[in-house]
Amino acid sequence: xxxxxxxxxxxxxxxxxxxxxxxxxxxxxxxxxxxxxxxxxxxxxxxxxxxxxxxxxxxxxxxxxxxxxxxxxxxxxxxxxxxxxxxxxxxxxxxxxxxxxxxxxxxxxxxxxxxxxxxxxxxxxxxxxxxxxxxxxxxxxxxxxxxxxxxxxxxxxxxxxxxxxxxxxxxxxxxxxxxxxxxxxxxxxxxxxxxxxxxxxxxxxxxxxxxxxxxxxxxxxxxxxxxxxxxxxxxxxxx
Amino acid sequence: xxxxxxxxxxxxxxxxxxxxxxxxxxxxxxxxxxxxxxxxxxxxxxxxxxxxxxxxxxxxxxxxxxxxxxxxxxxxxxxxxxxxxxxxxxxxxxxxxxxxxxxxxxxxxxxxxxxxxxxxxxxxxxxxxxxxxxxxxxxxxxxxxxxxxxxxxxxxxxxxxxxxxxxxxxxxxxxxxxxxxxxxxxxxxxxxxxxxxxxxxxxxxxxxxxxxxxxxxxxxxxxxxxxxxxxxxxxxxxxx
Numbered sequence: 045x046x047x048x049x050x051x052x053x054x055x056x057x058x059x060x061x062x063x064x065x066x067x068x069x070x071x072x073x074x075x076x077x078x079x080x081x082x083x084x085x086x087x088x089x090x091x092x093x094x095x096x097x098x099x100x101x102x103x104x105x106x107x108x109x110x111x112x113x114x115x116x117x118x119x120x121x122x123x124x125x126x127x128x129x130x131x132x133x134x135x136x137x138x139x140x141x142x143x144x145x146x147x148x149x150x151x152x153x154x155x156x157x158x159x160x161x162x163x164x165x166x167x168x169x170x171x172x173x174x175x176x177x178x179x180x181x182x183x184x185x186x187x188x189x190x191x192x193x194x195x196x197x198x199x200x201x202x203x204x205x206x207x208x209x210x211x212x213x214x215x216x217x218x219x220x221x222x223x224x225x226x227x228x229x230x231x232x233x234x235x236x237x238x239x240x241x242x243x244x245x246x247x248x249x250x251x252x253x254x255x256x257x258x259x260x261x262x263x264x265x266x267x268x269x270x271x272x273x274x275x276x277x278x279x280x281x282x283x
Numbered sequence: 284x285x286x287x288x289x290x291x292x293x294x295x296x297x298x299x300x301x302x303x304x305x306x307x308x309x310x311x312x313x314x315x316x317x318x319x320x321x322x323x324x325x326x327x328x329x330x331x332x333x334x335x336x337x338x339x340x341x342x343x344x345x346x347x348x349x350x351x352x353x354x355x356x357x358x359x360x361x362x363x364x365x366x367x368x369x370x371x372x373x374x375x376x377x378x379x380x381x382x383x384x385x386x387x388x389x390x391x392x393x394x395x396x397x398x399x400x401x402x403x404x405x406x407x408x409x410x411x412x413x414x415x416x417x418x419x420x421x422x423x424x425x426x427x428x429x430x431x432x433x434x435x436x437x438x439x440x441x442x443x444x445x446x447x448x449x450x451x452x453x454x455x456x457x458x459x460x461x462x463x464x465x466x467x468x469x470x471x472x473x474x475x476x477x478x479x480x481x482x483x484x485x486x487x488x489x490x491x492x493x494x495x496x497x498x499x500x501x502x503x504x505x506x507x508x509x510x511x512x513x514x515x516x517x518x519x520x521x522x523x
Contacts, residue, residue, distance in 0.1 A: 180366060184364075187366075189388050190356065199372055203373065203374050
């Protein structure tokens with residue numbers, strides 16, 4: 045009986061030490077902020093890159109324009125390289141090779157890197173979403189006199205969003221979790237701060253469990269929000 | 284108004300149009316018939332370059348539209364098209380579908396474009412559907428709205444690609460009636476259809492396209508009463 049009590053007390057103390065002394069809970073909150081900031085801006089950057097790359101790729105399949113074809117090839121290389129190499133390696137390369145100056149802001153580097161990485165995946169999601177829109181819609185737009193790009197903008201993309209959104213939400217959730225890799229370039233995100241607390245208390249497991257729980261809560265909240273958004277869209281769906 | 288010179292179109296090795304010479308005049312109503320796969324839809328779609336011809340030329344109002352120097356988007360504003368599958372924009376209400384192109388392409392003011400859209404809707408008796416979305420409409424209503432959406436751009440010619448083929452039989456009449464009205468008002472029309480009654484009644488000239496060429500063309504009276512081409516005779520015996 046006593047041994048059980050001792051064990052429970054030990055666990056309690058471990059978690060207490062991982063949270064309370066030296067205002068350690070602030071480290072989780074600060075880390076969480078960094079994680080959320082990187083995720084949010086990376087996903088925005090990823091969506092911008094992804095939409096542009098997807099539109100170029102779709103366009104290059106329908107035109108004889110040489111410039112668009114060259115851009116299409118570049119986009120293919122981008123997608124192949126980004127999806128074909130590990131995220132952590134990309135992060136290290138960008139951090140060490142491109143941003144070498146002393147006053148480099150690792151959060152900015154992380155955001156840009158995750159954004160570029162995410163863009164490749166988003167591009168494929170958007171492309172699939174565009175291709176799922178009935179070909180007749182493009183023909184109707186063109187027959188009225190809209191050029192290709194404006195048909196895309198006014199007619200195709202608004203319809204493609206419904207196809208894109210669920211997969212895009214998943215991409216966002218994946219991105220939130222992947223930002224934990226940012227700790228390798230000295231970004232003080234949630235994971236890094238949890239490790240730091242572990243190194244102070246000589247007890248690594250409790251802070252990591254706490255970090256894991258926080259990630260889980262974020263992801264669950266995000267899933268919930270996405271579910272609501274999707275239902276909203278479905279309500280406005282007049283198909 | 285529209286002239287095609289040795290118009291050819293191939294998909295890969297398959298030559299669908301083998302050289303079509305046609306002259307469609309202002310105010311003329313040309314009905315194109317033919318067996319499925321004969322190239323009649325491809326011919327129509329080549330007229331506004333939805334299909335890019337692989338040979339020959341298409342002239343519209345004195346402009347060679349197959350010449351890449353000419354802005355096809357501008358020329359298409361003068362050529363309305365109606366599709367078999369209606370192709371209304373499902374994410375927009377009826378009142379957004381119709382004025383979209385005039386507003387964005389002709390820079391018509393929103394109020395003016397919407398007033399015109401309402402006028403067109405009243406004309407087809409669907410003004411109460413202004414706020415509806417395409418999925419809330421019957422096939423016949425969709426197609427009539429697709430026709431007035433094209434009319435909102437004030438086109439000089441209307442191209443119809445089997446406008447009644449996807450409709451339930453009881454809805455064919457209302458669409459044909461609207462097309463008859465357009466014809467009476469003097470609209471230049473090119474219509475690909477299987478509606479022989481409509482061809483007989485409305486057309487100035489009927490074309491029989493088969494195996495990628497125009498096998499026979501005549502005013503409807505002559506065309507239906509005294510077909511000369513054996514393939515046309517066979518075709519008419521099946522559909523009439």
